[in-house]
Amino acid sequence: MQELLKKHFGYDEFRTGQREIIQEITDGHDCLVLMPTGGGKSLCFQLPALMLDGLTLVISPLISLMKDQVDQLRANGIAVGLINSTMTPQEITTTQQKAKDGKLKILYLAPERLTVSSFINFLQEIKISLIAIDEAHCISEWGHDFRPDYRNLKKLRNIFPTVPVVALTATATEKVRADILLQLSLREPKIFISSFDRPNLTYRVLPKKKFSPQLLKLLKKYENESVIIYCFSRKSTDALADKLQKAGFNTGAYHAGLSTIQRERVQDRFIKDQINIITATIAFGMGIDKPDVRLVVHLDLPKSIEGYYQETGRAGRDSLPAECVLFFSPGDRQKHAYFINEIDDEAEKNRAWKKLEDMLRYSSLDSCRHKYLLNYFGEQSEVDSCGACDICLEPAKEFDGTEVTQKILSAIIRTGQKFGAGHIAKILIGSKSERLEQFGHDKLTVFGIVKNFNRDQLNQIINQLINKNLLQKTDGQYPILQLTDFALIFLKQKLSIKLAEPTFISHAGELTQRNLSYNEELFEELRILRKRLADQMSVPPYVIFSNNTLQEMAIYYPQSPQSLLKITGVGEQKLEQFGEIFLALIGEYAKIKNFTDTTTSKYKQSPMTEINLQNSTYDQTKELLLKKLSLMEIAKKRGLKISTIIEHLEKITEIDKNMPIDHLKPNIVRLEKIKTAFEATGMIWTLSPVRELLGDNYSYDELRLARIFIKRMAS
Numbered sequence: 001m002q003e004l005l006k007k008h009f010g011y012d013e014f015r016t017g018q019r020e021i022i023q024e025i026t027d028g029h030d031c032l033v034l035m036p037t038g039g040g041k042s043l044c045f046q047l048p049a050l051m052l053d054g055l056t057l058v059i060s061p062l063i064s065l066m067k068d069q070v071d072q073l074r075a076n077g078i079a080v081g082l083i084n085s086t087m088t089p090q091e092i093t094t095t096q097q098k099a100k101d102g103k104l105k106i107l108y109l110a111p112e113r114l115t116v117s118s119f120i121n122f123l124q125e126i127k128i129s130l131i132a133i134d135e136a137h138c139i140s141e142w143g144h145d146f147r148p149d150y151r152n153l154k155k156l157r158n159i160f161p162t163v164p165v166v167a168l169t170a171t172a173t174e175k176v177r178a179d180i181l182l183q184l185s186l187r188e189p190k191i192f193i194s195s196f197d198r199p200n201l202t203y204r205v206l207p208k209k210k211f212s213p214q215l216l217k218l219l220k221k222y223e224n225e226s227v228i229i230y231c232f233s234r235k236s237t238d239a240l241a242d243k244l245q246k247a248g249f250n251t252g253a254y255h256a257g258l259s260t261i262q263r264e265r266v267q268d269r270f271i272k273d274q275i276n277i278i279t280a281t282i283a284f285g286m287g288i289d290k291p292d293v294r295l296v297v298h299l300d301l302p303k304s305i306e307g308y309y310q311e312t313g314r315a316g317r318d319s320l321p322a323e324c325v326l327f328f329s330p331g332d333r334q335k336h337a338y339f340i341n342e343i344d345d346e347a348e349k350n351r352a353w354k355k356l357e358d359m360l361r362y363s364s365l366d367s368c369r370h371k372y373l374l375n376y377f378g379e380q381s382e383v384d385s386c387g388a389c390d391i392c393l394e395p396a397k398e399f400d401g402t403e404v405t406q407k408i409l410s411a412i413i414r415t416g417q418k419f420g421a422g423h424i425a426k427i428l429i430g431s432k433s434e435r436l437e438q439f440g441h442d443k444l445t446v447f448g449i450v451k452n453f454n455r456d457q458l459n460q461i462i463n464q465l466i467n468k469n470l471l472q473k474t475d476g477q478y479p480i481l482q483l484t485d486f487a488l489i490f491l492k493q494k495l496s497i498k499l500a501e502p503t504f505i506s507h508a509g510e511l512t513q514r515n516l517s518y519n520e521e522l523f524e525e526l527r528i529l530r531k532r533l534a535d536q537m538s539v540p541p542y543v544i545f546s547n548n549t550l551q552e553m554a555i556y557y558p559q560s561p562q563s564l565l566k567i568t569g570v571g572e573q574k575l576e577q578f579g580e581i582f583l584a585l586i587g588e589y590a591k592i593k594n595f596t597d598t599t600t601s602k603y604k605q606s607p608m609t610e611i612n613l614q615n616s617t618y619d620q621t622k623e624l625l626l627k628k629l630s631l632m633e634i635a636k637k638r639g640l641k642i643s644t645i646i647e648h649l650e651k652i653t654e655i656d657k658n659m660p661i662d663h664l665k666p667n668i669v670r671l672e673k674i675k676t677a678f679e680a681t682g683m684i685w686t687l688s689p690v691r692e693l694l695g696d697n698y699s700y701d702e703l704r705l706a707r708i709f710i711k712r713m714a715s
C-alpha cells in the first residue's frame with residue numbers, strides 16, 4: 001500500500017484514516033466515509049482501485065469535478081476513463097471498449113448514465129471490483145445539494161450485490177448520514193468519521209464599517225494567490241470586480257446572471273491561475289476543487305453556518321495555511337429578513353431564522369471560532385485555544401462587566417421581557433425614539449444610564465451574555481431577549497462577571513504573517529515554470545505539482561532524481577515527465593546561491609524526532625517518567641497541567657516504543673471500554689467521536705492516556 005502511495009501519488013504517508021479505510025475497502029467491506037473538504041477522500045477509492053483486480057466505478061455529480069480528477073490521475077500515469085453527457089457516442093463507445101479490454105483501472109460516470117439500459121448491459125459485461133460514490137450526500141433530500149439522478153444509484157446495488165460500495169461525503173449532519181446508509185442499502189458498512197475541524201484555516205471576523213482598506217490590505221497580502229470573495233448580490237459582485245480590476249488586481253466576476261459559457265470561462269481561467277480573484281455570489285465553487293485557494297472573504301453575512309462552513313471550506317484544500325475572513329455588520333440581519341419572510345411554510349421560516357441566529361452568534365463570538373463550528377456540527381473540541389482564529393490569536397482585554405450586565409438585565413426585566421436587543425440598547429444609552437416614547441420607556445430609571453458604551457458595543461455585550469447563558473433569544477424575525485435561570489441567580493447572589501472589552505474594532509489586529517520557512521524566490525520561479533508547462537498542456541497548474549510540492553522543493557533543493565522522488569507529491573510518473581526540467585531550474589538556482597541538496601534531512605526534521613527531544617521539555621518529563629512517578633507528581637514537579645504531561649507522554653512513547661509506562665496504565669475495565677469505543681469509530685484515533693460514544697464520564701485526558709496503551713497493544 002505504502003509503495004503504491006509513493007509510486008503513483010508521490011506521497012510518503014497516509015493521512016489520518018486513509019490507511020484504515022483503504023484496508024476495509026480492499027477487504028471487501030462497504031464503507032461510509034465522512035471527511036471534511038480537503039481531507040483526502042479521493043485517495044480512499046483511487047488507491048484501492050489500483051490494488052484490486054477489475055475496474056472501479058466512480059460516480060460523481062459534476063462534470064467539471066470529474067474532469068479535474070481524471071486530469072490529475074492521468075498526470076500520475078493511472079489508466080482512467082470518463083463517460084458523461086458532453087461526449088459524442090463515438091467517444092463513449094471507445095471508452096467502453098477500453099474498459100471491456102481491461103485497459104482501464106478507474107471509470108468516472110455521471111449518475112444519469114445508469115438510466116440507459118444499454119449502458120447497464122455494458123457494465124454487466126465487465127468485472128467491477130469496487131463502486132465509489134463521491135459526494136454521496138447528493139442522494140439525500142435532506143442535504144444541501146440533492147440530485148434526483150443519484151437515486152438511480154440504488155440500481156447498482158441490485159445489479160452488483162457482492163461488489164463493495166464506498167460512499168464519501170463532507171456533509172456533517174446526522175440526518176444526511178443516516179439517509180445515505182438507507183438509500184444506498186450499504187451492507188454492514190464500516191463508518192469512518194474524521195474530525196471536521198480544518199486546523200489550517202484561520203477564521204476571522206472584521207467590522208464591515210469602512211471595510212475597503214482592510215480588504216485591500218488582505219488582497220495585497222495574497223497577491224498572485226487564489227482568492228474568492230463572496231458577495232450578496234450580482235450587482236455588488238460586478239461592482240467590486242470592476243473596482244479591484246481598476247486597482248490592478250486580476251479579477252473576474254461570477255454569478256447567475258452570466259451565461260453558462262461566460263461562467264465556465266471565468267471558472268476555467270481561475271483554475272488555470274489566469275485570474276487570481278473571483279468575486280462571486282454563493283453559486284461559485286460548486287464545480288471546482290482548486291486546492292490552493294488561500295483566502296475566502298465574505299462581504300455579507302451567509303444565511304447559515306452550513307453554508308459558511310462549505311464556502312470557507314473551499315480554502316486550503318491542500319492543507320497549507322489559508323484564511324477565511326467575514327466582514328460583519330449587525331445590520332446585515334435585515335438583508336436576510338426580506339428573503340426569509342418570503343418563505344410560506346411557517347416551520348421552515350422559523351428554521352431559517354434559527355439558522356441565521358446561529359450565524360449571527362458566530363459573528364459576535366467571544367470564544368474560539370473553530371470550537372463553535374465544531375460544536376455546531378455536534379463535535380466536541382479538545383482544545384481551549386486553537387491558535388487559528390482571531391479570538392485565540394488576539395484575545396480581547398477583559399473588564400469587570402458586572403455593572404453593565406446588571407443594567408442590561410434590569411432594563412429587560414423592567415420592560416417585561418418583551419423586547420429585542422436593539423430596543424434594550426436604545427433605552428440604556430438614552431436614544432431619542434418615537435417607539436421608546438410610545439411605550440413610555442424614556443421614563444424608566446434605566447433610560448440613559450449607560451454612558452461608556454455605544455449601541456454597537458452594547459449589542460456586542462448582549463451577545464456575550466447570550467454566549468455566557470445569562471440571556472436567551474426567542475426565534476423569529478424579531479427575537480426577544482429573556483433572562484435565563486442563571487441570570488436570576490446572578491442578580492440574586494450578586495455575582496460578578498468578566499467580559500471581553502467591546503471595541504467593535506476588536507480582533508482587527510495585525511493579520512497573521514505568512515509561513516516563510518521556504519525560499520520564496522525559488523518558489524516563485526518554480527511557480528512560473530509550472531504555469532508555463534500547464535499552459536502548454538492546457539491543464540490547471542496544480543495538476544502538474546501542488547504548492548506543497550513546490551514549497552518542499554524550495555526547502556530542500558533536491559538535485560538528483562532520487563532526491564526529487566523524496567519530495568511529497570512526486571511519484572514515478574511525474575518524475576519521468578517533469579523531473580528533468582524542474583531539476584534543471586533548482587540546480588541552476590542552487591548553484592548560483594551556493595545551496596546544497598538537503599533532501600536526506602527531510603525525515604529527520606519532522607516534529608517527532610530525537611533532535612527535537614534532546615534537552616527539551618520532553619526530556620525533563622521523560623526523566624521523571626523513568627523514576628516511575630505518577631502523572632500527578634510529574635505535573636506538580638514540572639508546574640504543568642496533567643493534560644500537558646499526557647501530551648508529552650504521547651510524543652515520548654511514539655519515539656521510544658519500549659519506554660516503560662505500565663505504572664500509568666488506567667483501570668483495566670475502563671481501558672477495555674475505551675478500546676471498544678475506538679474500534680467502533682473505526683480506529684481512526686480521533687478522540688471526539690470516542691468521547692461522544694462514552695459520554696462525559698470519560699475525560700479527554702483519560703481517553704488520550706488510554707489511546708497510548710491501546711496503540712501499544714495494537715502494534
Ligand code: ADP
Pocket residue numbers: 011012013014015018035036037038039040041042043289291317318319546568
Ligand atoms: P477531498 O476529496 O476530501 O476534499 P482530496 O481528495 O481532493 O480531498 O484531497 C485534498 C488534497 O490532499 C489533494 O491535493 C490531495 O492530493 C492531497 N492528499 C490526499 N492524500 C494525501 C496524502 N496521503 N499525503 C499528502 N497529500 C494528500
Ligand code: ZN
Pocket residue numbers: 367368369370371385386387388389390391392393
Ligand atoms: Zn480559536
